[in-house]
Amino acid sequence: MYRIIVTFLLIFNHHFGGGMRLSKYFIPTLREVPAEAEVVSHKAMLRAGMIKKLASGIYDYLPLGLKAIRKAENIIRKNMDLSGAIELLMPSVQPAEMWEESGRWSYYGKELLRIKDRHDRNFCFGPTHEEVTTDIVRSFITSYKQLPINLYQIQTKFRDEVRPRFGLMRGREFIMKDAYSFDVDDAGANVSYGKMRDAYCRIFDDCGLKYTMVEADSGAIGGSYSHEFMVLADTGEDTVISSDKGGYSANLEKAVCGDNWDEWKEEILPAEKKETPNTRTVEELAAFLDVPVMKILKAMIVNVDGSFYCFLVRGDHELNLAKVKNFFGAPSAELASYDDIAVHAEGAPAGFIGPAGLKLEIYADYAVRAMKNVVMGANVKDLHIINANFGRDFDVKTFGDFRNAIEGDTCPVDGGKYILTRGIEVGHIFKLGTKYSESMNAVYLDKEGKRNPMIMGCYGIGVTRVVAAAIEQNHDEKGIIWPVQLAPFQVVIVSLNPNEQAVADLSETIYKELSGLGLDVMYDDRDERAGVKFTDAELVGYPVRVAIGKKSLAEGKVEVTIRKTGETAAVKKEDCISAVMEMLEKLR
RNA sequence: CGGGAUGUAGCGCAGCUUGGUAGCGUACUGGUUUCGGGAACCAGGGGUCGGGGGUUCAAAUCCCCCCAUCCCGACCA
Numbered sequence: 257m258y259r260i261i262v263t264f265l266l267i268f269n270h271h272f273g274g275g276m277r278l279s280k281y282f283i284p285t286l287r288e289v290p291a292e293a294e295v296v297s298h299k300a301m302l303r304a305g306m307i308k309k310l311a312s313g314i315y316d317y318l319p320l321g322l323k324a325i326r327k328a329e330n331i332i333r334k335n336m337d338l339s340g341a342i343e344l345l346m347p348s349v350q351p352a353e354m355w356e357e358s359g360r361w362s363y364y365g366k367e368l369l370r371i372k373d374r375h376d377r378n379f380c381f382g383p384t385h386e387e388v389t390t391d392i393v394r395s396f397i398t399s400y401k402q403l404p405i406n407l408y409q410i411q412t413k414f415r416d417e418v419r420p421r422f423g424l425m426r427g428r429e430f431i432m433k434d435a436y437s438f439d440v441d442d443a444g445a446n447v448s449y450g451k452m453r454d455a456y457c458r459i460f461d462d463c464g465l466k467y468t469m470v471e472a473d474s475g476a477i478g479g480s481y482s483h484e485f486m487v488l489a490d491t492g493e494d495t496v497i498s499s500d501k502g503g504y505s506a507n508l509e510k511a512v513c514g515d516n517w518d519e520w521k522e523e524i525l526p527a528e529k530k531e532t533p534n535t536r537t538v539e540e541l542a543a544f545l546d547v548p549v550m551k552i553l554k555a556m557i558v559n560v561d562g563s564f565y566c567f568l569v570r571g572d573h574e575l576n577l578a579k580v581k582n583f584f585g586a587p588s589a590e591l592a593s594y595d596d597i598a599v600h601a602e603g604a605p606a607g608f609i610g611p612a613g614l615k616l617e618i619y620a621d622y623a624v625r626a627m628k629n630v631v632m633g634a635n636v637k638d639l640h641i642i643n644a645n646f647g648r649d650f651d652v653k654t655f656g657d658f659r660n661a662i663e664g665d666t667c668p669v670d671g672g673k674y675i676l677t678r679g680i681e682v683g684h685i686f687k688l689g690t691k692y693s694e695s696m697n698a699v700y701l702d703k704e705g706k707r708n709p710m711i712m713g714c715y716g717i718g719v720t721r722v723v724a725a726a727i728e729q730n731h732d733e734k735g736i737i738w739p740v741q742l743a744p745f746q747v748v749i750v751s752l753n754p755n756e757q758a759v760a761d762l763s764e765t766i767y768k769e770l771s772g773l774g775l776d777v778m779y780d781d782r783d784e785r786a787g788v789k790f791t792d793a794e795l796v797g798y799p800v801r802v803a804i805g806k807k808s809l810a811e812g813k814v815e816v817t818i819r820k821t822g823e824t825a826a827v828k829k830e831d832c833i834s835a836v837m838e839m840l841e842k843l844r
Numbered sequence: 845c846g847g848g849a850u851g852u853a854g855c856g857c858a859g860c861u862u863g864g865u866a867g868c869g870u871a872c873u874g875g876u877u878u879c880g881g882g883a884a885c886c887a888g889g890g891g892u893c894g895g896g897g898g899u900u901c902a903a904a905u906c907c908c909c910c911c912a913u914c915c916c917g918a919c920c921a
Contacts, residue, residue: 267905287870287882288856292914312913418845421914536921556920574920591919606921633921660920752880788882815880 275771297727298423313420313428323744339455341406352378354387381414394698402756408435464739471506480687486679487725503670509578514668517626520547525643536607557592610648661844689713736797745778748798752805
């Protein structure tokens with residue numbers, strides 16, 4: 257019996273925790289930051305010896321980095337399994353046929369890394385796995401009785417990003433958890449979606465991260481919905497819009513702007529032409545005329561899938577092309593090129609375009625309707641019209657929500673004021689509908705024996721990005737401050753005088769006891785000076801540090817320190833284990 | 845893809861203008877002392893100066909081409 261328990265403990269430790277001696281481990285910390293790193297998490301991961309760059313956007317995961325990645329993966333795996341999703345593993349290299357079938361071989365641009373095998377057949381390195389999953393499901397699932405099903409994997413992906421940057425934050429090769437659900441009908445798909453939403457909340461809670469779930473743009477794929485999970489960090493690449501009343505949050509592309517403007521209380525003035533040489537930007541124009549930027553009517557010519565329209569927004573607002581695209585239900589919308597402007601703007605160069613006299617349909621943002629006595633382009637170089645007014649001087653076909661929200665806007669959902677924060681997109685869940693099931697013929701027979709396409713959802717988490725985001729959110733000038741749940745090692749034992757027998761013995765004892773409890777313990781037994789060990793410990797970011805040295809040991813004590821707060825307690829050596837456990841508990 | 849910059853020892857940098865035997869800091873190896881907050885001294889090892897071509901008696905340095913890496917932009921006229 258005893259032997260069985262011991263065996264179990266050994267296995268348990270091997271899989272779920274255990275100790276490591278730093279003298280026998282591999283954490284190549286750097287004293288100086290490689291010049292290539294710009295953002296906090298990138299610098300910290302390089303300095304802490306977690307990653308090494310192999311090529312642009314492609315990194316080695318060194319042991320410490322891999323440990324953190326595995327922690328995140330295990331939290332994700334546990335919650336995915338709990339939600340009823342089933343893990344499998346699909347190939348990273350995929351045949352072009354799959355992608356031709358779904359129509360994405362030509363649609364997907366240069367981000368898709370295409371490769372050929374020795375027989376000159378086309379393959380790609382998978383940036384995502386809708387096609388492959390759909391192929392599996394259509395091969396084996398034919399009846400409503402086998403549905404719903406949700407399959408997921410944790411796999412290395414490759415996207416040949418235009419501009420990889422910020423280390424693991426936007427790499428080309430990265431690790432992703434992706435899940436795909438298949439349902440018999442819309443209601444079922446909504447249930448599957450809800451389960452994933454709940455699982456994602458649990459995952460990011462379990463990771464110990466501060467995050468928010470926001471409504472996201474669902475893009476051109478179906479009229480369904482989508483949510484993003486954002487880890488909040490000042491250094492985030494994305495803007496999160498939320499109402500200060502807490503009733504709404506969304507990303508910038510999606511965040512709704514209301515038709516809730518009061519008309520400006522101004523007397524209507526006669527329109528007048530003004531020479532405005534070299535005022536290409538709104539700021540230059542406003543400065544030249546000495547009027548506020550918001551009095552300027554910004555006119556832009558937009559190429560919506562080959563058709564051209566003019567869009568008007570207030571000078572201090574920005575046009576949101578995603579909203580334009582969705583308004584027309586078009587696959588693409590972009591600002592017109594200079595050549596196209598020359599054709600469609602009556603010869604006026606960019607900067608002097610105005611709605612009056614254009615042979616294009618004019619659309620305007622809601623905020624424009626409230627404007628009075630505006631400055632607009634005269635469609636002639638170096639000429640603007642001041643005191644122009646809607647109805648008298650220009651017309652608009654339709655007003656709509658066509659702009660980016662800004663701080664202080666009134667939220668049309670709950671009436672609060674918009675607040676902008678920065679976030680890092682770590683998860684995205686998506687109701688796909690039948691896009692892939694229809695193009696790839698993933699159908700099932702219902703109770704009546706009729707063929708129906710399955711309703712799909714897809715759900716992604718950037719595992720490596722979660723790790724980077726955790727650092728971005730939790731660090732100080734000394735280094736990383738791991739949330740306990742993601743920490744590669746929860747505790748470090750720093751032996752300050754490894755050559756003193758008493759110190760070495762006690763370090764050894766405490767090390768064995770803590771690792772015996774299933775904790776991930778790093779024992780810094782190196783023959784290094786105290787300063788080196790402390791600095792490394794802070795850089796690597798162990799949540800709890802136990803310092804054992806002859807000075808405090810002379811009084812029978814050791815020091816236990818919390819990385820996050822710097823809080824240190826000198827505890828009796830007998831109480832060390834319980835003090836560590838207590839601190840770890842407090843940090844969870 | 846456009847603009848800017850950089851490439852010299854593992855890492856951080858100088859040298860380049862004005863061509864003439866490749867340097868500093870740190871890291872690394874050996875030794876002595878030290879060692880509870882990145883130790884001191886002594887002695888060492890380590891370089892296709894991103895690659896190719898050109899000019900020259902002579903190129904890290906000047907010229908041309910290429911490559912790589914980073915930053916900014918590629919939506920606000």
